[in-house]
Amino acid sequence: MVLVFQQSDTAGDSLPDDVVAAQLATSDIADRTVESTDAFVFGAGIVNERSGQATGESFAVITPFALLLIVGVLFVAYRDLFDVALGLLGTLLVLVWMGGFMGWAGIGVTQIIIAVPFLLVGLSIDYALHVVMRYREARADDPDRSPREAMRAGLAGVTVALAATTFTTAVGFTSNLVSSIASIRQFGLVSAFGIVSAFVVFAGLLPALKLELDGLLERLGFDRRKRAFGTGTSAVNRLLGVGATAARRVPVAIVLVALVVSAGGGYAATDIDTSINQVDFLPRDSPDWMDSLPGPLRPGDYELRENVVFLNDKFVQSRDRSEVQILVEGPVTSPDTLDRLAAARESVGESSTPITLASGRPSVDGPLSVIRRVSARNETVAQVVAERDADGDGIPDRDLRAVYDAVYAAAPDEAAGVVYREGGEYRAVRLSVAIRGGSDTGTVTSEMRAVAASIEDGSDLTATATGQPVINELVQRELLTTLVETFLVTLGVIVSFLTVIFYRRYGTLSLGAVTMVPVVFALSWILGAMYLLGIPFNTETAIIASIAIGIGVDYAIHISERFVEELSDGGDPVAALETTLAGTGGALLASATTTAGGFGVLLFALVPSLQRFGLVTGSAIVFAFASSVVVLPSLLVLWWRYLGTDAAVDDSTAGTTGD
Numbered sequence: 001m002v003l004v005f006q007q008s009d010t011a012g013d014s015l016p017d018d019v020v021a022a023q024l025a026t027s028d029i030a031d032r033t034v035e036s037t038d039a040f041v042f043g044a045g046i047v048n049e050r051s052g053q054a055t056g057e058s059f060a061v062i063t064p065f066a067l068l069l070i071v072g073v074l075f076v077a078y079r080d081l082f083d084v085a086l087g088l089l090g091t092l093l094v095l096v097w098m099g100g101f102m103g104w105a106g107i108g109v110t111q112i113i114i115a116v117p118f119l120l121v122g123l124s125i126d127y128a129l130h131v132v133m134r135y136r137e138a139r140a141d142d143p144d145r146s147p148r149e150a151m152r153a154g155l156a157g158v159t160v161a162l163a164a165t166t167f168t169t170a171v172g173f174t175s176n177l178v179s180s181i182a183s184i185r186q187f188g189l190v191s192a193f194g195i196v197s198a199f200v201v202f203a204g205l206l207p208a209l210k211l212e213l214d215g216l217l218e219r220l221g222f223d224r225r226k227r228a229f230g231t232g233t234s235a236v237n238r239l240l241g242v243g244a245t246a247a248r249r250v251p252v253a254i255v256l257v258a259l260v261v262s263a264g265g266g267y268a269a270t271d272i273d274t275s276i277n278q279v280d281f282l283p284r285d286s287p288d289w290m291d292s293l294p295g296p297l298r299p300g301d302y303e304l305r306e307n308v309v310f311l312n313d314k315f316v317q318s319r320d321r322s323e324v325q326i327l328v329e330g331p332v333t334s335p336d337t338l339d340r341l342a343a344a345r346e347s348v349g350e351s352s353t354p355i356t357l358a359s360g361r362p363s364v365d366g367p368l369s370v371i372r373r374v375s376a377r378n379e380t381v382a383q384v385v386a387e388r389d390a391d392g393d394g395i396p397d398r399d400l401r402a403v404y405d406a407v408y409a410a411a412p413d414e415a416a417g418v419v420y421r422e423g424g425e426y427r428a429v430r431l432s433v434a435i436r437g438g439s440d441t442g443t444v445t446s447e448m449r450a451v452a453a454s455i456e457d458g459s460d461l462t463a464t465a466t467g468q469p470v471i472n473e474l475v476q477r478e479l480l481t482t483l484v485e486t487f488l489v490t491l492g493v494i495v496s497f498l499t500v501i502f503y504r505r506y507g508t509l510s511l512g513a514v515t516m517v518p519v520v521f522a523l524s525w526i527l528g529a530m531y532l533l534g535i536p537f538n539t540e541t542a543i544i545a546s547i548a549i550g551i552g553v554d555y556a557i558h559i560s561e562r563f564v565e566e567l568s569d570g571g572d573p574v575a576a577l578e579t580t581l582a583g584t585g586g587a588l589l590a591s592a593t594t595t596a597g598g599f600g601v602l603l604f605a606l607v608p609s610l611q612r613f614g615l616v617t618g619s620a621i622v623f624a625f626a627s628s629v630v631v632l633p634s635l636l637v638l639w640w641r642y643l644g645t646d647a648a649v650d651d652s653t654a655g656t657t658g659d
Contacts (some may be wrong), residue, residue, distance in 0.1 A: 001315060007147040020045035024558070040307050047282065050304050051607065054283030055114075058605035065604070070125070070596045077129060077590035082217065086209055087128035090201045094124050097201075098194040105189070112187045115613060117548060118602075120194040122595025122621070123169070126554060127162060127202035129587040132210065132230040134158045137583050140227065147214050147224070151207050159203055164501050165554045168494045172549035175486040193551070229586040231636040238362060240585040244577040251634035258631045262521045265528025270529060273536040278310055279438040283606045302606065312437030315496040324448045324467035326431040330460050333400045333426050340455050341368055341431065342395050347454050351447040352438055353439040363434035367418045368395065378410045401426065433467075441473035463604040476537065487523070487549070491516060506564050510643045515560040515637050518627035519552035525627075526620045535612055548620040551595070556630035558584050563636050573640045577633045585629050592625035 004026055008016050022047035030041045062246065074084045095117055102322035107113070134154035139145060145153070173195065173628045176188025214224040229236065246254050326344070328337075348354050348362045355363040372394075375382040386407040388396040396403045404426055408415040420428040433451075435444055448470060496514030526548055530537065566576035602614025617640040 015045050015048065017398065020049060022658045023219070024049060040303065042307050042311060046302060047308075049280075050302055051283055054302055054606040055610070058602075058607060058610060062601040063602050066598050066601045069601065070121070070594045073590055073594045073597065074125070077586070078132065078226075079229075080404045081227055083132055083210075083211055083226075086206060086213065087125060088232070089209075090128055090206050091121055091124040093201050093205070094194060096199045097197040098190060101193045102196075104189060106188045107190060110183045112183050113190060114610075115547075115599075115617070116187065116190050116531055118595075118598050118617075119191060119550075120198060121598055122551075122591065123195060123554070124202065125594050126587070126591035128206060129160065129229075129590050130158050130558065131155070131202055131206055133583060133587045135207075135210065136226050136228040137469050137562035139544075141227055143225075145406070147211055147218075151211055155203070155207060157562070157565055158558075159623070160501070160505065161558050162199055162203050164498065164561070165557050166195055167497060168553040169550040171493050171497075172196045172490055172553060175490045178486055183576040191550075226581055229590055236586060236589065237582050240581045240589065240629060241257070241578060242572060243585070243629045243631075244581050246630065247577055247633040247637040248574045251637045253632060254634040255638065261528075262524040265524035265526075265531075268531035271523065272350060272444065272531045273534070279312075281607070281609050282308060284608060286606055288366075301450060308323050309438065322435050322437050322469075324433045324435055324444060324465060324469055326433065326448065326452050326455070327428060327464045327466060328430070328455055329428040329462045329464075332429050332461070333404070334459070334461075335398050335400065336459070337400060337429070337461070337564065338368055338371075338395050339397055341429070341461065344431065344451050344455050347451045348433055351451070353447055355434040355436055364431060365418070366431040367404075367429045370411070370414050370418050371396070371403065374407050374411045374414065381410050382424050435467075435469055441469045441476070444469040445473040456518070489548060491520070494549075498557070502560075502564070508564070508569065508643075509566065511560060511639065514639045514643075515556045515632070516553070517635055518556050518632045519549060519624070520608045521631060522552045522620065522623040523548045524629040525623045526616065529619055529623075530616060533615075535616060547617055548624060551621050552624035552627065555588050555624050558588060558633055559628050559632050560636065563633075567640070573637050577636065581629060581633065583657055588625060588629065592621055596625075 006019050007021060008019050008275050023041070023070040026043075027041040027046060030039055054575070061560075071084065071088075073080075074087060078084050078087070098116065098120060102108075131154065134157055135151050136154075138150040138153040138157075139147070142153075170192040173188045173191040176184050177192075179185050179188070204480040206287055218224050282305045284305055286302075292620075331337075345362065345364050345366075345368070348364055349356070351362075357363050371381070371385060375385050384403055385396050388399050388403055390397050392545040404415070404419055404421070407419070408421070418430050418432075419426060420430070433448065445465070448465035448467075452465040455461060495512050495516050498515055500512075502511040502515075525536075559580060563573075563576050566579050567573065596618040599614045600618040602610045602618075605611050605614065
């Protein structure tokens with residue numbers, strides 16, 4: 001290995017452009033001058049450059065697939081070119097507004113922010129589908145209605161649901177503002193702005209454009225009456241009717257099964273992995289099938305992962321990310337202090353994550369190492385050490401103050417690196433343990449804390465394991481704790497808001513809480529799925545909760561709002577569910593398919609973190625949809641049977657309990 005050192009006056013986590021350029025130039029020099037095909041150059045700048053390149057190439061490959069999927073589903077749902085164009089135009093406006101807000105707020109593009117456009121595309125399509133499909137239903141219900149009257153009737157039924165969805169979804173994402181991680185706070189802020197923008201565009205602008213366009217086309221002789229997706233006798237209608245059938249026949253069984261599965265998911269979440277492995281974030285080489293893509297779309301070859309694994313396995317690294325510090329505070333001049341440190345070194349050697357040197361011993365630096373190095377070249381220090389080694393094992397075990405004094409006098413810089421003194425008093429000592437690169441941070445933390453505990457045991461010393469690997473692990477655990485806390489706060493705010501809305505509109509105090517139950521179910525399901533798939537909960541997946549809550553509340557509100565609206569028109573619960581799932585459920589199905597598909601194509605990305613994000617987010621959307629159209633109908637039937645008497649619905653529904 002040849003090491004090249006660079007110097008920069010720029011502070012912060014990001015590398016200056018000239019440093020990155022120099023590393024890339026070094027790689028080019030190595031390619032030209034080193035004959036061995038096994039030679040490579042590795043550095044943080046190269047990792048950043050190649051990772052960014054892999055992300056760009058990933059989106060170049062998957063964007064056409066995502067676009068084809070979304071447009072294809074929209075054509076199936078709308079069966080109308082003009083409505084598809086209107087929906088895409090509104091989506092484009094939302095994305096432009098989001099980009100302008102990011103510019104004004106000084107928020108840059110990060111790997112987490114990349115998820116926001118996917119989210120807003122899905123939410124925009126959802127809003128557009130609900131507006132257009134309710135408009136189509138209104139025209140179909142009364143053929144004598146003018147387009148303007150039909151739009152007014154359609155918006156009357158869906159605008160409140162859209163407004164409630166916007167508020168609750170924005171709250172779900174705004175909860176990220178309490179995070180201690182800046183990128184997650186920015187994600188929440190940008191998402192909330194984009195969600196409000198989607199409401200303004202699709203509840204205000206789209207209806208006006210739709211009326212003007214339909215009026216123009218009808219004057220030209222085109223028939224603009226279209227059937228709403230999911231209505232009629234289509235296979236989609238029969239599929240969506242499964243929830244209503246189950247609610248009619250076995251509602252209690254459906255709720256119990258969902259409850260048991262949710263309890264299992266919640267229990268699994270308590271043991272979900274919170275570790276982070278930097279190697280897992282490096283791009284992989286493209287699969288063979290991508291080699292057949294056209295030239296502009298064909299991705300390059302990436303060997304970063306293989307290179308860093310080789311370095312981690314073969315070389316000791318002294319980077320902050322590869323070291324754990326054990327700080328020992330208290331009476332460090334006690335006779336047995338250095339013996340305890342020697343025993344701790346042996347414990348380190350029995351652990352799995354520290355580096356093992358060619359000598360077979362772990363790479364540990366501390367007071368003993370410095371004392372031995374200084375003694376080897378300074379006779380005075382060697383004599384002081386020998387005189388204070390009562391048992392002859394080479395480790396001083398009495399009058400350690402004199403030993404520390406001698407080392408400080410002979411090599412003050414080295415001594416200050418491992419022994420801390422203040423006002424002539426020795427306060428603390430430090431052990432530095434080299435960790436194998438790519439080690440699981442959870443394992444590192446548990447092993448090094450065990451070593452620290454062995455130093456403390458039976459003494460007045462206090463030993464603390466710290467360092468970047470330990471800090472990373474604690475941050476991930478804090479993220480999970482923050483998730484639980486913010487979810488509870490968000491849940492309370494949303495339930496309170498929905499309670500007020502449903503009480504003002506329908507006189508029921510309990511429907512808001514019932515509406516949120518499937519959202520909680522869906523969140524527990526995705527956490528359980530992450531546990532089963534071995535996907536850790538860390539900074540890349542921490543925003544899943546916001547997406548699961550935001551999308552889940554969106555779907556659930558539309559179902560509950562439409563159900564109670566249909567009841568107020570004099571229908572029985574099962575008939576109201578059938579109408580709800582045929583109309584609103586069809587819009588949700590098209591929305592869920594496009595949103596989950598848009599995130600799902602991230603599975604073809606070259607960056608593993610994007611693949612995991614796409615898998616988990618797509619699964620969260622599928623779970624939210626399934627919970628809303630399968631579990632929520634049964635909950636609504638049970639709610640009507642036992643709690644629906646507090647609902648101020650039409651008198652014609654009084655006494656109806658369903659079958």
